[in-house]
Amino acid sequence: xxxxxxxxxxxxxxxxxxxxxxxxxxxxxxxxxxxxxxxxxxxxxxxxxxxxxxxxxxxxxxxxxxxxxxxxxxxxxxxxxxxxxxxxxxxxxxxxxxxxxxxxxxxxxxxxxxxxxxxxxxxxxxxxxxxxxxxxxxxxxxxxxxxxxxxxxxxxxxxxxxxxxxxxxxxxxxxxxxxxxxxxxxxxxxxxxxxxxxxxxxxxxxxxxxxxxxxxxxxxxxxxxxxxxxxxxxxxxxxxxxxxxxxxxxxxxxxxxxxxxxxxxxxxxxxxxxxxxxxxxxxxxxxxxxxxxxxxxxxxxxxxxxxxxxxxxxxxxxxxxxxxxxxxxxxxxxxxxxxxxxxxxxxxxxxxxxxxxxxxxxxxxxxxxxxxxxxxxxxxxxxxxxxxxxxxxxxxxxxxxxxxxxxxxxxxxxxxxx
Numbered sequence: 001x002x003x004x005x006x007x008x009x010x011x012x013x014x015x016x017x018x019x020x021x022x023x024x025x026x027x028x029x030x031x032x033x034x035x036x037x038x039x040x041x042x043x044x045x046x047x048x049x050x051x052x053x054x055x056x057x058x059x060x061x062x063x064x065x066x067x068x069x070x071x072x073x074x075x076x077x078x079x080x081x082x083x084x085x086x087x088x089x090x091x092x093x094x095x096x097x098x099x100x101x102x103x104x105x106x107x108x109x110x111x112x113x114x115x116x117x118x119x120x121x122x123x124x125x126x127x128x129x130x131x132x133x134x135x136x137x138x139x140x141x142x143x144x145x146x147x148x149x150x151x152x153x154x155x156x157x158x159x160x161x162x163x164x165x166x167x168x169x170x171x172x173x174x175x176x177x178x179x180x181x182x183x184x185x186x187x188x189x190x191x192x193x194x195x196x197x198x199x200x201x202x203x204x205x206x207x208x209x210x211x212x213x214x215x216x217x218x219x220x221x222x223x224x225x226x227x228x229x230x231x232x233x234x235x236x237x238x239x240x241x242x243x244x245x246x247x248x249x250x251x252x253x254x255x256x257x258x259x260x261x262x263x264x265x266x267x268x269x270x271x272x273x274x275x276x277x278x279x280x281x282x283x284x285x286x287x288x289x290x291x292x293x294x295x296x297x298x299x300x301x302x303x304x305x306x307x308x309x310x311x312x313x314x315x316x317x318x319x320x321x322x323x324x325x326x327x328x329x330x331x332x333x334x335x336x337x338x339x340x341x342x343x344x345x346x347x348x349x350x351x352x353x354x355x356x357x358x359x360x361x362x363x364x365x366x367x368x369x370x371x372x373x374x375x376x377x378x379x380x381x382x383x384x385x386x387x388x389x390x391x392x393x394x395x396x397x398x399x400x401x402x403x404x405x406x407x408x409x410x411x412x413x414x415x416x417x418x
Contacts, residue, residue: 199307
């Protein structure tokens with residue numbers, strides 16, 4: 001018999017027991033056999049209304065969370081895990097506190113205690129003004145990159161900037177790096193993580209920041225030159241990475257949604273681990289990224305990967321460096337940041353460079369200077385100061401006395417006699 005309301009079943013059986021309805025009509029109403037209707041009639045005559053109530057009615061459910069466990073959950077959310085979204089809190093209960101429950105049960109417990117989820121969303125408009133762009137098919141085909149300025153360490157600490165990249169096909173976080181501001185160094189360190197762990201991606205997709213794209217404008221604010229020398233763009237060209245930029249934030253929705261998730265989860269994880277500095281956060285990020293990808297990354301449509309083989313550690317240092325253009329002087333040297341530098345061969349000998357030769361100079365993150373001359377890489381070192389052959393000047397300005405034949409002495413006026 002299909003599940004019916006107890007009061008409805010009671011009314012039908014009453015009519016059948018009182019002769020107002022035949023057994024066949026009652027069976028048709030209840031969707032059961034005549035034998036079962038006769039069984040209910042006998043049970044009704046013996047027990048009355050209690051014949052239609054469930055045997056466990058009024059008893060505590062066996063699967064209900066014990067009251068002491070519910071109190072413990074409320075205490076944890078009010079104290080240690082305050083501010084976590086409910087899904088994140090559910091994971092922490094299972095992994096850190098050994099309390100396993102379901103999301104609907106957790107939702108009921110916290111709502112009954114007066115808590116509302118920080119991730120509660122307003123009702124969205126039925127009209128989708130920005131339809132989702134289909135994901136790329138291959139892992140590494142496109143990486144969306146951006147930076148987010150936020151109170152990552154809490155309201156009592158200064159804001160920091162998190163540089164990040166997300167794979168368009170899988171939604172996996174590929175690299176994360178903190179810095180005080182949005183800087184070239186932050187994007188370089190993010191790229192270093194990608195190159196070392198995955199290899200060279202096919203494409204970077206960012207916004208029109210000057211770190212990616214700089215445009216010279218005319219007096220009428222019209223673009224006259226886009227191929228301006230930019231360090232990040234130069235790095236992409238050397239590695240063979242396509243760089244695409246856009247001024248529409250909705251066009252790179254994957255990275256924007258990543259920031260929404262990280263501003264909820266990462267802030268809570270940093271607080272729970274007592275991390276309040278950029279250095280500690282950067283050391284923590286690899287562990288957090290691995291856990292994040294395990295939970296949220298999906299499988300791409302195609303099993304193939306478009307990541308090219310990773311460069312060596314020495315090559316990565318070269319690519320992720322700052323480039324300068326210099327000219328050699330008459331002493332086979334060039335100036336850089338107030339220092340006079342020279343090129344040295346592997347045996348430690350100074351390399352002769354013709355005067356006015358253009359040199360591409362690269363300064364790595366570790367402070368090592370490398371210069372390209374004659375299709376070869378040379379280490380550049382600071383040269384000692386040149387000794388001057390002129391006699392050192394005496395301190396102070398000497399008093400000048402004109403010689404005897406000087407006009408001043410010949411035509412000097414004598415004082416008049418009184």
